[in-house]
Amino acid sequence: MATNDAPVASELLDSWKEIAAYLKRDESTVRRWEEEGLPVHRRAHKKQASVYAYKSEIDAWWQHESHAKETNESATQRARTPRWIAATVIVLLLVALGLIPRFRRVREEPIEQITQITTLPGLEDTPSWSPDGRMIAFTSDVDGRLQIYLQRVGAGQPVRWSVSEHNEAQPAWSPDGERIAFVEDRGSRTARGSTSNPLSFLSDAGMNHWCRWHPLFSGRNGDVWVRPVRGGQRRLIAEDAYFPAWSPDGRTLVYVASRKNRWGLWSQSVDAPDPPRFLSSDARPESQWLLAHPAWSPDGKWIAFTGSGGDVLRIFVIPSNGGAATPLTGGDAHALMPNWSRDGRWLFFSSNRGGALNLWKARFENVALATPHQVTVGSENNLYCRPGPRDDTIAYSTVQLEADLWEFDRESGRAVRLTTETAIEDNASPSPDGSMMAFASNRLGGNHLWLLNRRTGELKQVSSTSNPVHQRYSFWSPDSRFLFYWTKTAGRGYAVSRYDVAAAKSAKIGEADVVCYLCLCGENKRFATGSETDLKRTELSLSTALLERMPADVIEFATCSPDCRWVVGQTMRARDRDLWMAPLKAGRARHLTSGTVEDAHPVWSPDSRWVYFVRDHRDVYAVPVGGGDVTRVTRYNSPNVVIDYPAVSGDGKKIFFTRIVKTGDIYLIKNAS
Known part of the structure; x- marks a missing residue:
């Protein structure tokens, strides 16, 4: 079937x-x-x-x-x-x-109790088996940066294998057991290679889930290296490349890389001086919005990988010698991080089709997956399923996410955690008078907009329709009386609603084909920014004017200054993300930030003199509108901490943001294959 x-x-x-x-x-x-x-x-x-x-x-x-x-x-x-x-x-x-496969009488051995094999504090992730099944390589941040460790299965303490002072992750053990391929973060570089972000063209939902599930570099400044397991000289395989995976014969690596501003799967001989070869997936162009986690089938014929062209991460497969990509999973649930059973008959992957992100397996037959079977259950995120050499044991990582709202005091430099729920709390939006805080949360199982009265502590649910992505698009009127927000409609479009705080009621005021940003200024006038807007009572659409004045392929998160003079947005050009600003009505646009870093999610200070934003999703920064140096506001700068969606209080003294921290361990299950 x-x-x-x-x-x-x-x-x-x-x-x-x-x-x-x-x-x-x-x-x-x-x-x-x-x-x-x-x-x-x-x-x-x-x-x-x-x-x-x-x-x-x-x-x-x-x-x-x-x-x-x-x-x-x-x-x-x-x-x-x-x-x-x-x-x-x-x-x-x-x-x-032939519509239902004949069941073969093969006795399933009972699954033994799951064994936790790592106990280091922080995050342990991305396990990789040695070919003899005696050891597992994995990534840990116990030393304050991502490093690769080796753990003997069933005994002993992990040993740090990394020798570099830089972040190292994504280990892949060679089939002969002699070498490990890995990715090293060499830091920002401007002189060589492409430094564009492979995640830049993810949809909002895809990026939302990706940032929470993936712990490495945001896809920037990583190189693929190979080094002997027992130590020795390492060798650079590919610059600006990620997710290395070995061919069954150990002669070739497949990886994700950008070449000439084109992200794709590439294969390259490890020992021969042959040039890298592009493995085309042009038949599925949307899959190139994100490419990750390639996995070579044991017979060498197929490469499975994670791809995305919309709100859902999916698993694709291509012939190992290149060709069209075929989707193996549908668009009803996320599916990612595929890996093959040792006999090549099963494909393991992570999916939230049952609710939480758990491990699943399905037979691979005729370039399609049969009915998936759930392997693990639970509320944690179970990732990176790795079948062992004898197919009777699998290793995987369980990752917990703490996504909460934080408040940063600019004068004292003190940060305070505002939410402590086990759910994801996201996108703080303080009212201008400071009395209310709107935010997104999945605390009831759906993605809704909530409103917290900061004076009384009263909490109310604002949106009644659950969004497929987090309810990020909320905007206050200058007088704090109304809250505007977007929700997904039953069709393909979106609805914008206005919530009356005093009456505690929402009313739909318009629709659009795509989610847009609202510029709210001057007597609650509404200006929509974005493309293809069709908002009723919209007095001005900024999209055409901005696109003409800002030299960018894509303009996102455009927002108007409180004095109604300027608009700032994050721009994409040649897959480089910077901040641009332009006069609201007429005039030339100009760069507000530039360079090889990724700047995103701009918000204005109340006096319209500063723009706050996140850089590489590591920290919050601020830049003066009139020109000057960029100032770093927070100081996390950790590859395992994601900083997202800044906001500014009405008096300009407090900065709000989402802080996402990942912890996790490696587990083993016997007889799960």
């Missing part, structure tokens, strides 16, 4: 009790039948495993096995209802037609 969707709930039997009831037997009988091939699956928990089964698989198995069983049992037990017989006949017809 080749499909990209998990079975519907009515197809699932979620416990021994439900399986026994469906077969009209007691639990001890069906447990015994499992040893004879009854198709029962297991999900892995940290403490124990739970079972589940699919009705269609049980129906097919029953038809093959029931006749022999029924001759030895009583007539009453043998009797099946007409409805059961009809269902069995239908299943047999589907099997005969």
Whole structure:
């Protein structure tokens, strides 16, 4: 059954009790039948495993096995209802037609208790097995920067393998066990290579999830190197390249890189002086918005990878010698970080199709995935599934995210954490009078806009429609009476609503094909910025004028100064992101920031003299509008901390931002393959 969707709930039997009831037997009988091939699956928990089964698989198995069983049992037990017989006949017809695969009687060994193999503080991530299965290489930030460690499975303490003072991550053990490929961050460089960001053209939703799930460099200033496991001279393989993966014969590396402002998958001989070869995915141009996590199939024929062309991360596959990319997962849920079983028949990946981001596996047949089966359950993010050399054990990393709102006092330099929920709290938007704080949160399972009364502590949910991305687009009127925000409509467009704070009610005031920014100034006049706007009662669209005056391919997060004289936005040109500003009505645009860094999410100070923004999503900076040096406001600068969406209080004394910190460990599961 080749499909990209998990079975519907009515197809699932979620416990021994439900399986026994469906077969009209007691639990001890069906447990015994499992040893004879009854198709029962297991999900892995940290403490124990739970079972589940699919009705269609049980129906097919029953038809093959029931006749022999029924001759030895009583007539009453043998009797099946007409409805059961009809269902069995239908299943047999589907099997005969090839619409349901025949279940092969292979006993599934029970999944043993999950074992945690790393205990260092902070983040441990990106495991990679040695070919003999005795050791695992992984990335850790225990020393304050990302470094690669080696851990013997089942004994001993991890040993730091990295020898550089720079960040190192994404280890990949060679098939012969002699070398490790990895990525090193050499810091900012202006003289060589492309320093553009491979994530620049992600959609808002794709970038939102990517920044939270991925712990390395934001895709900038990384190089692929190879170094002997036992020490020795390392060798540069590719500049501005990421996610190295070995071919099965150990002669070639595939990686993600930018060449001539074009991001793609490239393969390169490790030892021969052959030039790198581009593995085209032009048949799926949207997949080139993000390329990551290439994984070579054991037979050397295929390369699976993560791609995105919209709100959802998906898994694609291409022939290893290049060609068109084929999507393996659908657009209903994120799927990323693919990896092959050792026999090449299964593809493991991470997906949130069941809610939280867990591990899944699916058979790879005829360049398609069969029905995915869930491997782990839980509320953490389970990532980087790596089957072991003998296919009976998998390693993976469990990552927890703390995404909360922080308040930074400019005078004292003191930062205070404002939210402590286990949910994601994002995009602070303080009211100009300081009495209210709007923010996004998924605390109820959906992405909604919330409003906090900072004087009374009262919390209200503002939006009633959950967005596919976090509710980031909220804007206050200058008098703090109204809050404007965007929500996804039932179709392809977006609606803008106005929330009356005193009445605690929202009213829809317009629609647009794309999400736009609102410039609110002077007696609550509304100006929409963006492309293809169709807002009712919109007095001015800035998109055409800005595009003509700002030399950029894309203008995002455009916002007007409180004095209604200027507009500033982040611009994309040749995949370089800077801040530009222009007079609101007429005049030439000019650079506000420039260089090889990535500047984003500009916001104005109340006096219209400063623009605050995030640089490389590492820290908040400020730049004077009249010209002058850029000032660093916060001082985190950690590869494992993401700083996002700054905002300024009405008096200009406080800076708000989202601070995302990742922690995690490496775990093993036996018999999960």
